[in-house]
Amino acid sequence: MSDQNTITGNAPVAPRLALRDRSLILKVLTNPLGVFSAVTVTLFAFIAIFADSLVRYDPGRIDYLALNAPPSAEHWLGADGLGRDIFDRLLIGTRFTLSGALLAVLMAAIIGCTSGLLSGYFGGIWDTIGTWFTSVIQALPGLVVLLAAAAILGTNLYLAMFIFGFLLSPSFYRLTYVIVRGVRNELYVDAARVAGLSDLRIMLRHILGVVRAPIIIQAGIITSIAIAIQSGLQFLGFGDVESITWGSMLSEGFKVLTVEPLQLLWPSLLIAWVMIALIVFANTLRDELERVGARVRRATRKSMTDHVKAEAEDAIVHPEPDRQGELLLDVDQLEIGYLQATGKYNVVVHNTTLTINKGEVVGLVGESGSGKTQTALAILGLLPAGGTILDGRLVFDGIDLRNIRGKDYDKLRGARISYIPQEPMSNLDPNYTVGSQLIERLRVVMGMSKSDAKTRALQLLDKVGMPNPEKTFSSYPHEISGGQAQRVLIAAALSCEPDLIIADEPTTALDVTIQAEILELLRDLQKETGVAILLVTHNFGVVADLCDRVVVMQYGRVVESGAILDIFDNPQHPYTRELLGAILDENGAARGAYVAPTAKAGK
Amino acid sequence: MTELLLDVRNVEVTYHGKKIGKHGFKALKGVSLDIRPGEVVGLVGESGCGKTTLGRAILGLAPVTAGEIIFEGRDIAHASRAERKEIARDIQVVFQDPYTSLNPSMNIEQILSEPLLAQGVSKAEARGRVKDLLDAVALPADAGERRPREFSGGQRQRIAIARALALNPKLIVCDEPVSALDLSTSARVLDLFLEIQERTGVAYLFISHDLAVVRHVSHRVAVMYHGEIVEWGDGDQVTSHPQHPYSKRLMMAAPVPHPTLQAKRREERKALLAAG
Numbered sequence: 001m002s003d004q005n006t007i008t009g010n011a012p013v014a015p016r017l018a019l020r021d022r023s024l025i026l027k028v029l030t031n032p033l034g035v036f037s038a039v040t041v042t043l044f045a046f047i048a049i050f051a052d053s054l055v056r057y058d059p060g061r062i063d064y065l066a067l068n069a070p071p072s073a074e075h076w077l078g079a080d081g082l083g084r085d086i087f088d089r090l091l092i093g094t095r096f097t098l099s100g101a102l103l104a105v106l107m108a109a110i111i112g113c114t115s116g117l118l119s120g121y122f123g124g125i126w127d128t129i130g131t132w133f134t135s136v137i138q139a140l141p142g143l144v145v146l147l148a149a150a151a152i153l154g155t156n157l158y159l160a161m162f163i164f165g166f167l168l169s170p171s172f173y174r175l176t177y178v179i180v181r182g183v184r185n186e187l188y189v190d191a192a193r194v195a196g197l198s199d200l201r202i203m204l205r206h207i208l209g210v211v212r213a214p215i216i217i218q219a220g221i222i223t224s225i226a227i228a229i230q231s232g233l234q235f236l237g238f239g240d241v242e243s244i245t246w247g248s249m250l251s252e253g254f255k256v257l258t259v260e261p262l263q264l265l266w267p268s269l270l271i272a273w274v275m276i277a278l279i280v281f282a283n284t285l286r287d288e289l290e291r292v293g294a295r296v297r298r299a300t301r302k303s304m305t306d307h308v309k310a311e312a313e314d315a316i317v318h319p320e321p322d323r324q325g326e327l328l329l330d331v332d333q334l335e336i337g338y339l340q341a342t343g344k345y346n347v348v349v350h351n352t353t354l355t356i357n358k359g360e361v362v363g364l365v366g367e368s369g370s371g372k373t374q375t376a377l378a379i380l381g382l383l384p385a386g387g388t389i390l391d392g393r394l395v396f397d398g399i400d401l402r403n404i405r406g407k408d409y410d411k412l413r414g415a416r417i418s419y420i421p422q423e424p425m426s427n428l429d430p431n432y433t434v435g436s437q438l439i440e441r442l443r444v445v446m447g448m449s450k451s452d453a454k455t456r457a458l459q460l461l462d463k464v465g466m467p468n469p470e471k472t473f474s475s476y477p478h479e480i481s482g483g484q485a486q487r488v489l490i491a492a493a494l495s496c497e498p499d500l501i502i503a504d505e506p507t508t509a510l511d512v513t514i515q516a517e518i519l520e521l522l523r524d525l526q527k528e529t530g531v532a533i534l535l536v537t538h539n540f541g542v543v544a545d546l547c548d549r550v551v552v553m554q555y556g557r558v559v560e561s562g563a564i565l566d567i568f569d570n571p572q573h574p575y576t577r578e579l580l581g582a583i584l585d586e587n588g589a590a591r592g593a594y595v596a597p598t599a600k601a602g603k
Numbered sequence: 604m605t606e607l608l609l610d611v612r613n614v615e616v617t618y619h620g621k622k623i624g625k626h627g628f629k630a631l632k633g634v635s636l637d638i639r640p641g642e643v644v645g646l647v648g649e650s651g652c653g654k655t656t657l658g659r660a661i662l663g664l665a666p667v668t669a670g671e672i673i674f675e676g677r678d679i680a681h682a683s684r685a686e687r688k689e690i691a692r693d694i695q696v697v698f699q700d701p702y703t704s705l706n707p708s709m710n711i712e713q714i715l716s717e718p719l720l721a722q723g724v725s726k727a728e729a730r731g732r733v734k735d736l737l738d739a740v741a742l743p744a745d746a747g748e749r750r751p752r753e754f755s756g757g758q759r760q761r762i763a764i765a766r767a768l769a770l771n772p773k774l775i776v777c778d779e780p781v782s783a784l785d786l787s788t789s790a791r792v793l794d795l796f797l798e799i800q801e802r803t804g805v806a807y808l809f810i811s812h813d814l815a816v817v818r819h820v821s822h823r824v825a826v827m828y829h830g831e832i833v834e835w836g837d838g839d840q841v842t843s844h845p846q847h848p849y850s851k852r853l854m855m856a857a858p859v860p861h862p863t864l865q866a867k868r869r870e871e872r873k874a875l876l877a878a879g
Contacts, residue, residue: 187704191766194662195718196691198684205717209708367785368756511649512812516856516872538786541858544865564862582790583860584815590839594642594822 027288034284040277048095055088068260077266080249081256086266089244093267096243098274100161101226105219107165112172113215119173120180121203130177134170142167143229150238157230157243164229168222175218176211183210213289220282224275231271246271315353316572318562320549325357328500328532329379334392336374336383336556345390349374349556352392356500361526361533363543363564365579366553375553376502376536380419381409397499414445418493422505424485428477434461434488435473438495445496460491465521483514487521494525504536519545540583544568552576607673608806609638609661609774614670614680616656630656632830633670638774641804645821645838647814647853653830654810658776661808662696663687674774692722695767699779701759705751711737711762712747718769736765740795757788764795774806781816789816796820814857818842826850851875 028034047054057063063083071078077086119130142164149163183189183206192202227246234247235254246267253264334352337345349371356362366372377383379394381401394401396417404412413419421427429437435457442453454473461469464487477485486506493501506522507515523546526533535546543550543564551561552573560573571577614634619627630653638644648654659665660680661672667680679690695718698704705714715736716729724732737746740761751759760780767775777796781789797820800807811817817824817838824841826834826849834847845851855872859865 186706187698187700188706190662190664191696191698191704191763192717193664193687194691194694194696195721195766195770196688197717197721198688201721205709206706367787512814513649513852513856516858519858520869539858540786540860541865544860544862545858545869568861578787580860582787584790584793584813584819590818590842591643591821592839593837594639596639596641 024288028284031284031288033280034288037277037281037284040273041281044094044098044274047091048098051091051095054091055085057085057088060084068256068263070260071262078260078262080252080263086249086263089249090246090266090270093244093246093249094270096157096245097227097230097247100157100230100245101223103158104161104165104168104226104230105223107162108168108222109172109215109219111166112169112174113176113211115169116173116176117180117203117207117211120177121184121199121207123184130173134173137167138170140167143232146229146233147238150233155238157234157245160233160238161226161230164226168226171222172215172218175214179211179214180207183207213285217282217286220278220285224278227271227275227278231267315558316560316562318560318566318570318572320563320566322563323357323360323549325359327355328358328360328397329354329356329534330393330395331355331375331379332393332395334375334378334394335390336371336378337388337390339386339388345388347390347556348387349378352553352556352558354551354558354561356532356534358499359530359532360549361535361547363547363550364534364536364553365538365540365543365550367538367579369555370553371556372536372553373504374556376504376534379534380413380417380502411445414441415496416498417500417502418496418498420486420489420493420501420503420506423509424482424489425477427489428485430477432476433473434475434477434480438473438488438492441492442495456495457491460495461488463494463525464488464491465517481514483510483517486510486514486518490518490521490525494529494531497529498531500532500534502534502536505538506535507542508537508539515542522546540568540580552579606640607637608640608642608675609808610671610673611636611657611661612671612673614657614660614672615668616653616660616665617668618666630665630830631660634827634830634832635670636825636832636835638806638808640773641800641806642823643800643807643809643821645817645824646808646810646827647812647817647824648827649812649853652827654812654827655778656830657827658696658778658808658810662694662776663690688721691718692770693773695770695772695775697760697763697767697775697777697780700783701756701763702751702783704763705759707751710748710750711742714751714762715747715766715769718766722770732769736769739768739799740765755788756784757792760784760792761795764792764799768799768803768805771803772805774808776808776810778810779812780809782811782813793819814842814854826853 029038061084063079063085066075066079066083068081069075069079069083075085075087077090079085080089115130115133119126145167146160146164150160153159189202189206192206197205230245231247231250234245235251237251249267250264250271253260253267257264331352331354334349335347336349337347340346352371352375354362354364354375364372364375374383374387377387378389379396379401381404383389389402396412399412401409401412428434435454438457438460439450439453442448442456443450446453448456458469458473461472466472466484466487472480472484472488480488490506503522507518510518519542522533525531526546533546535542537543547564549562550564550567552559552567552575554575560567560571560576567576568580571580612635614631615629616631617627617629634653634657636644636646636657646654646657656665660667663679663682670680671678672680674690674694679686682690709717712730712733715733716726719729719732720726733747734744737744742758742761742765746754746762751762754762763780780796781792784792793816796807796809799805800820807820809817809820821838823836824838825832826841826845826847828849834841834845834850841850842854845854852875855868855875859868
């Protein structure tokens with residue numbers, strides 16, 4: 001079930017396992033596999049309910065003239081060793097087989113879901129009891145318990161399935177528990193508590209909806225397991241002699257296997273058919289729930305050029321006569337698109353032009369969705385799946401980045417262009433020490449020996465201001481703070497003496513006092529090494545602190561670029577002005593003193 | 604002397620781990636703070652300092668292990684669920700993350716009417732109130748039938764504000780309500796907070812890590828550090844002329860959004876750190 005648990009991500013577009021709308025049922029029914037399983041389930045439900053009217057003979061009727069009769073007009077699928085009509089017995093058997101399985105699943109779902117809901121929601125003592133009980137149940141060998149129960153309590157099909165349901169309940173418990181624990185921490189549940197809702201109401205309104213779909217999926221799988229186990233028990237002869245089930249027919253068919261192999265075939269076919277249909281149903285429902293948007297079509301060559309060319313609104317470019325250094329990175333009229341379900345490209349970056357000279361620190365500023373990160377990732381050659389550079393030039397120090405692939409890009413990325421990410425912690429592998437992650441890079445990219453790499457790694461840690469490099473070297477990522485982790489990643493980025501560092505919101509995840517230290521460090525290291533930096537950020541304070549030049553992006557376009565003072569003191573584009581105007585000036589007037597509400601007349 | 608709306612006295616919150624014999628984590632170490640009716644009190648500090656915990660303690664979402672939280676003369680630190688239902692009319696919340704604070708499977712009308720229905724307001728009445736609320740936060744009237752995923756971060760935060768306003772509370776705990784938003788969106792949402800506050804006279808406990816945001820909205824400001832309030836007073840005073848070394852460091856660390864001013868600030872910060 002782990003794949004279901006990972007879906008509760010916090011990305012805004014992440015699909016949630018919730019039966020959210022009717023379109024989901026429609027989606028399942030338009031999927032060919034969904035149709036297969038839906039038809040099967042409906043058919044067998046119908047047979048189970050109306051079996052009495054569908055049979056042509058009394059299923060218990062013994063016809064001595066038709067012992068082991070082959071299929072004929074009279075007995076469509078033949079007759080068994082006692083001359084009973086096999087087709088009729090299969091119909092009646094459907095009823096007992098399915099109702100037995102259903103009983104087991106209902107038992108399991110009611111016990112499992114209720115206890116999972118309670119212990120997941122309330123935690124504490126409920127949690128302890130629930131976990132303890134499920135562990136005990138799971139420790140019991142299911143089949144042995146059922147056989148023992150059959151020996152003591154007699155061979156009643158429904159009783160066996162009742163007990164089996166109890167044994168299956170942990171699978172529902174664990175599923176519900178995990179999901180509820182996740183939802184329990186959602187802020188909307190907190191908001192409901194603050195709104196004064198009772199626990200019962202919160203569970204019904206906010207939690208049950210999320211649990212419902214995974215439980216239906218689970219129920220499909222568990223039903224098919226129940227059918228298998230039940231048939232197995234009946235086949236072994238521990239079943240109920242009174243009731244006709246597919247399992248008992250299997251057992252009877254097995255006895256005449258050498259004479260009449262077809263008698264074994266019919267119930268086997270039905271068991272397989274229903275089990276497959278149930279599992280296919282569960283998988284289809286899960287697939288449809290997890291699918292983001294519609295099914296994606298393959299890109300065609302035509303669609304690459306077919307996308308709508310953006311209307312070129314020229315960016316405002318401030319003249320920069322004082323610019324120094326030679327050209328390092330040249331991004332010209334870059335267009336980046338993502339392949340849509342329709343087969344067309346959604347263009348997220350249009351006509352973006354920016355240049356970075358050696359030794360320059362360039363701020364790429366914009367709000368979410370402005371295309372700044374996409375541009376940075378394109379330079380690194382790390383656009384997510386579906387993203388493509390559609391048009392434009394991307395040249396780094398004479399190398400056309402659009403023409404190199406695979407290993408060639410790897411060499412460039414490691415050695416000449418490096419990257420400082422936003423989330424320092426998630427960019428360090430928790431399984432390895434900080435030191436080994438630094439060394440690996442030095443050995444692979446720079447071809448250093450192990451001892452040289454260690455010496456260099458310690459130097460680097462010292463350089464980025466780690467008070468005790470040896471200690472940090474042998475620490476695991478969880479043993480260092482977020483600010484220290486970012487220092488480690490800066491050390492890693494510097495390790496191969498790159499020409500260009502792409503820093504994507506390098507201080508956004510950090511506290512302001514730590515941010516100040518990291519900015520200080522970046523500035524010092526930049527001065528010392530002369531590396532060029534492309535600083536992607538939304539924070540004008542960070543830009544003011546570090547950058548020589550600024551490029552402002554909005555809606556995937558560059559709207560203005562220029563030297564830092566020109567942008568801050570003489571912004572031309574309305575959007576740049578809006579952004580600068582939105583900054584809360586801490587030198588401006590504060591809120592002012594409090595006036596008691598009596599002074600204001602009424603509300 | 605104006606009567607206090609909320610009086611937090613020496614509140615401690617300790618989170619206990621599962622292991623027996625281990626001392627729990629003390630998130631708040633005796634915090635005192637008060638809010639007058641219609642006042643905005645800013646609470647500023649860095650991650651892990653306990654500012655969110657204080658907000659949650661007031662909302663009844665964090666275990667208060669010592670001290671009192673007095674709201675309109677009665678101690679609500681250990682209120683039962685039934686009492687909480689009553690308090691819900693007076694104390695509401697706007698959370699930081701507009702993506703997880705709204706249930707994705709409910710539509711906006713259901714989200715906004717939920718607190719009303721919980722207080723026994725009739726469905727028809729709640730429906731009318733939802734219209735007013737959408738209007739109050741400048742969302743279109745047809746927003747009610749749509750679901751959260753159809754709205755941007757800023758719009759979602761407006762919905763969260765509308766939900767907090769539904770019961771006409773006297774105090775709203777705003778926990779980093781603009782820090783997940785873009786710069787220009789954040790400015791507009793802050794304006795909305797101020798407009799509502801001035802119009803309705805609701806009091807805010809405004810929690811943020813951003814000194815400039817807190818300064819912009821607050822009458823009084825408290826600076827929190829390691830579970831304690833280290834400085835507390837008039838908003839302008841605390842944010843422009845901080846006294847406590849930590850408040851000073853906090854102020855100096857925030858980069859000024861102008862290159863030359865920031866260069867000056869950088870020097871000041873270096874001097875402060877060298878002196879400290």
